[in-house]
Amino acid sequence: MNYQFSDKLANLKPSAIREIFKNLTDPSVISFGGGNPSPESFPVNELKILAADIFDNNSTAALQYNITEGYAPLRDLLKKRVKDKFDIGRDFDETIVVSGGQQGLELACKTFCNEGDVVLCEDPSFIGALNSFRSNGAKTVGVACDNDGIIPELLEERLKTVANVKMLYIIPTFQNPMGITTPIERRKRVYELCKQYGVMILEDNPYGELRFSGDDVPTIKSMDEEGIVIYCSSLSKILSPGMRIGYIVAPSEVTSKMVVAKQGEDVHTNIFFQMLCYKYMTECDLEAHIMKIREIYRKKSSLMLECLEKELPSEITFTRPCGGLFIWCTLPRGLDSADFIKGLSSRKVVAVPGATFLSNENGSSSSFRLNYSTPSDDDIRRGVKILGEYAKEYLANN
């Protein structure tokens, strides 16, 4: 059969990272490739007790259809929490539950973009978001980043010259893949530019609560007096990603459109786990749990940075994140990281080449992404040692 697929999906490739993840069946491989939270961070015992309680006392509601907007007590709680903690949300805003942050990004694109419209994004950026925009028929156009994030002058250049820009997609805090955080002045400038050019901002903040050093930087959403920011976050990195629970804070006029789109996608998010999250957040101490996770990642990132400093040839540079899950390494002399990473994988260490994260699907990059949250401490030590030895040989020969 010669299938006539839609234009938007005909040539779209699955995420290289998810493909790497899928093929990681050899237990002797050390993977720095994923972006999974540490399994140590799952509050298994608490969730078990609370789940049994739901089956005992609220099973019908937990197994029946529910409303698309999300479980009302959870929405109220999330709304209050982000307001109290991060000053996110004005009177015109509404909070809805989505099936992981990923769905929030996708719904935002669907709500604003016709086929062929443009989403600007950091270059490099989260590949799962870029592919999601593409699978909705939007075009992704990159704006280069330095170690302080998106470069405002280049953003303005794009806003001036690119037609049909509907949205800027940005991960200002502990960015994926670079691990960097955009300072407050740039955030303000980004907000002003988007306001000036009438472009929505989709602020993705999956890692923001995983800070292990330095001070919080206010989110762009916290500056949003005009209602131009769609804020997307989730419980994936602070409770569990497998349950697929995320949330959106955006003007109610926008969330009501997103709800219509969500009805057509999955009717609503798994209601049992929405109730479970609500119970966890009211009956357990989420803030203490997050402190525990931060401590895990502080240790793991320190360990990886220490190993990188010791093992890597000094010509390879890398970012020093204050939170999140990733370190971004860059080869000298513009060497192509795809070739480098391919050779590394033959030594059973996996990382993700930077080109994977580019808005230009045919671009090349001399950088690569390392994850420290998933591997064990021992794997971090052994894996970076292998990486260092390999890198020395590689640089000597290339």
Add this chain to the structure above:
Amino acid sequence: MNYQFSDKLANLKPSAIREIFKNLTDPSVISFGGGNPSPESFPVNELKILAADIFDNNSTAALQYNITEGYAPLRDLLKKRVKDKFDIGRDFDETIVVSGGQQGLELACKTFCNEGDVVLCEDPSFIGALNSFRSNGAKTVGVACDNDGIIPELLEERLKTVANVKMLYIIPTFQNPMGITTPIERRKRVYELCKQYGVMILEDNPYGELRFSGDDVPTIKSMDEEGIVIYCSSLSKILSPGMRIGYIVAPSEVTSKMVVAKQGEDVHTNIFFQMLCYKYMTECDLEAHIMKIREIYRKKSSLMLECLEKELPSEITFTRPCGGLFIWCTLPRGLDSADFIKGLSSRKVVAVPGATFLSNENGSSSSFRLNYSTPSDDDIRRGVKILGEYAKEYLANN
């Protein structure tokens, strides 16, 4: 702020039924409006025990990210089950897990339709599907149904005359909203016509296992030698809808595109509940459980039909389903059911006017849909009595 929403969402209204459901907070209202499974049909105790077991023995996998295609043991089990029970699936087919049947329908549309392409559908049809197609930018064009389902001559007429038809959406078994089942001869004719005109068939079968009288009719997918049928079903009506677990059986070339689209929508379906379903299907007796549900619905439908025969004026006709969740009633003399149902709701009985289910959003209908699976037996008796009294008055005055 004057938001510039995408064309596909700018004018799309939320599903009238979900809005009815959302507003059903007055406990004195008797609702025949929903389409919820009976809460009696949820195997709560079994699920509770199996869930605790997952927390004890497999918690990391159950809370971590997983692959987009779905939990492999569940996929294999679903694949074998539909093959053994319904002869669904050829060598070229693949089975994937989706977040409720709704996501399966949406992904199918996204995979085949560009903006402006046409999905043919039964008229009337499932509003959740129609809105999903519309929210993807597809146009819905109806094909009228009689009490044997879609009329093949009219389908052929559409296939001949409508441009850019990519897909036929059809619920041949216990159709929503009509409750009717399309006989085998028509199914064959529908398959042949779509084959001839190069149009994919999206066969939605959420209710197929809920037969309480008569014999099974083979699915259209079971005839699919050419790989033109995407079969969509779910565990919502036989285990629990709130968990949002559905599945697709379609040619692997098609499912691999759907998987790319699904990555962009929610990465994967709640993995804990995928594992829970697998455990239920292997450690408990799903088939016996389904027999129990059928018996519940056989009794509830018989009760409602009995009450309708007793209470309704004979000018109002209604379908007699052999399974599923719905009865379709039709007013005489082409009376508009929207007006009729509005008056009925002031007597605190809710049903859904037929126009809700039409492909033409501005169409009118003299029919309305009743659901018998959700209300208690007592509510069925009282609600139909109120309906009958109201209908006699209404017909006398209109």
